[in-house]
Amino acid sequence: MVTYEPFTIIRPTLELCKQRANELYGVEYEILQKNYIERPVFFGLFKKNECKIIGYPKPKPDMSKFATKIYGLKQKQPDLPEASENLFSNEKEKFLSLAQEHTGTDPKTTQILAELSKINEKIESLQPSAAENEHINICRINELLEQNDFLPAFRKKITDRLKKEIPYETLNNFYELEQQTLEWIAGEIKIYEQERRFKSPHIIVLVGPTGVGKTTTAGKLAALYFFDKERRFKPGLITIDQFRIGGVAQLSQYAEILEIPFATATTADELNLKLTLMKENADVIIVDTIGRSPRDSIELAEMKEILESCGSRAECFLTVSAATKALDFVSIAKQFEIFNYCSVIVTKLDETMHAGNVISVLAEMGKSIAFLADGQTATTDYLKKADPIRLLINLDGFEVNRSRLEKMFPPRNLTRTTKGV
Ligand SMILES: Nc1nc2c(ncn2[C@@H]2O[C@H](COP(=O)(O)OP(=O)(O)OP(=O)(O)O)[C@@H](O)[C@H]2O)c(=O)[nH]1
Ligand SMILES: [Mg+2]
Structure with a gap:
């Protein structure tokens, strides 16, 4: 006798739960709920992860009865339990095509067809998908x-x-x-290894979409080089962005605090001139650029022309916010390729709990990561050399065993005492 009494099965995996349900009810059951539970084992000393399903056995509809009664199908239909799913679906096709001729004429027919369609949907949902x-x-x-x-x-x-x-x-x-x-x-995660010995003057260019933190990062980088204990760098700052209100003031303020050279330029010739002049007083020149939409290829091309003055030895970094969605990240990474950037600086890591976008897009495009920025102010505390573990701890929901990972991926963070502008 068919019963609607619900059943509960707990097994280590979903597959084993289903196996048990099959033993008990064949394929005629429906899972109402599945979840994962932790069960104490061995006097409660350990916990075991198990899958729990709640379901109910289903009644078996006699399809042949419907068919012969309504359409006078002569041939006896096989009983559903023995019939293969293919046979059922062939019969359903036949049934529905016949039904199309009758629909609309008999309300009873329409109602029965609706019921049959529901049964069919249930049977299809019982077929295990690849994920299951x-x-x-x-x-x-x-x-x-x-x-x-x-x-x-x-x-x-x-x-x-x-x-x-x-x-x-x-x-x-x-x-x-x-x-x-x-x-x-x-x-x-591919980490970018920056040369420790630059041929002076070394030019660093930051490109990227609007508002990702290029100017702030330029200030952070200047501070990072300025406070480098090993090598006493003499950084300088140049911006080609005179459009953004407050942009020039922001960068010149950083330069003023560090007492390092600062200049602006709007054309290729002007940039060339300012770089030549600055070479006298700076051995690392950081060039801040205009935030550009990755969709505006004309503006990107114009900016590329200006930046040609930096020469082929310049190190160009694509600056992207960690909060960028993976697919947008792909299009940014592709559109900015005209700048031939050598690596990526990821900003605003403090604003998101995801890092899969950054990791997977860069891996897919074969790009490396150079620095990670995670704070609003231009202090060295908020700019770190890229480190796989720093990205991993930003992964939502993962339990990171830091000491185990550090054995394989030793920390690379070179953060010194907090210094900044
Ligand atoms: N939370 C957080 N905020 C940041 C970070 N870097 C920059 N910001 C903030 O982001 C905002 C934009 O920073 P900017 O440096 O002006 O960005 P930009 O890319 O130069 O902007 P445009 O020149 O307009 O393209 C500012 O409010 C910064 O303080 C970071 O790592 N974390
Ligand atoms: Mg800016």
Whole structure:
């Protein structure tokens, strides 16, 4: 006898829960709820992650009865439990095409067809999707990656590796899977190695979209070089942005506090001249540029022409906010390629709890990361050499075992005592 009594099954994985439900009810059941629970085991000393499903067994509709009664289909339809799903769907197609001729004439027919369509939807939803066949912990890792705005191709790469490289027993250990995933993510982060010995004068150019923090970062970089204990750099600042209200004042103020040279330029010739003049007093010249929309290729090309004066030895950094969505990040990274940037500076890391966008876009484009900025003021405290672990701790929902990761990816942070402008 068919019963609607709900059932609860707890097993280590969703697959095992379904296996048990199949043993009990065949395919005729519906899962109402599935979630993951922690169960105390071994006198409550340990916790085990398990999957719990709540469902109910479904009654079996006699499809042949409907068919013969309404349309006079002579052939006896096989009983649903023995019929293959294909057979059912063939019959459904036949049934619906016949129904099209009758619809609208008989309200009873329309009602029965609506019921049949509902039954069909339920049966289709019972067919396991590729995602449902995955181990539950791989699904959880995938969800975490998605939550952190990792690009789909990156997520697939990680989950494929988990499936291929992790032994089945370890898949049940979510913490271990999480740490392994973090190690692989860290391994995908390419760090830019800046030359310690510059040929003087060294020119650094910051390009990027509007409002990402280029001017602030130019000030932070100037402070970073100024306070470098190993090498006593003499930084200088130039801006080609005279359009943004307050932009020139902002940068000249940084220069004034550090007592370093400052200049403005609007054309290629003027920039050439200012660079030549500044070479006398500065060995690292940081050039701040105009914030440009990545969609405006004409403006980008005009700015490129001005920046030609910096010469081919100049180090150009694309500056992007960490809060940029992954797909926007891709288009920015591509559009600014005309500047031939050597690496990326990521700003406003303090404003987001995601880092998957940054990590996966740069990995996909084969680009490195040079600096991470995480504060509004131009102090050395808020600009760090890029470090995989700093990005990993910005991942939402991941439990980062820092000491374990530091063994593989030693910290690179060269932050000194807080100094700034
Ligand atoms: N939270 C946070 N704010 C930042 C960071 N860097 C810059 N900002 C802030 O972002 C705002 C814009 O900074 P700017 O340096 O003027 O940005 P920009 O890219 O030069 O802007 P445009 O010249 O208009 O293109 C300012 O309020 C900065 O204080 C950072 O790392 N974290
Ligand atoms: Mg600016």
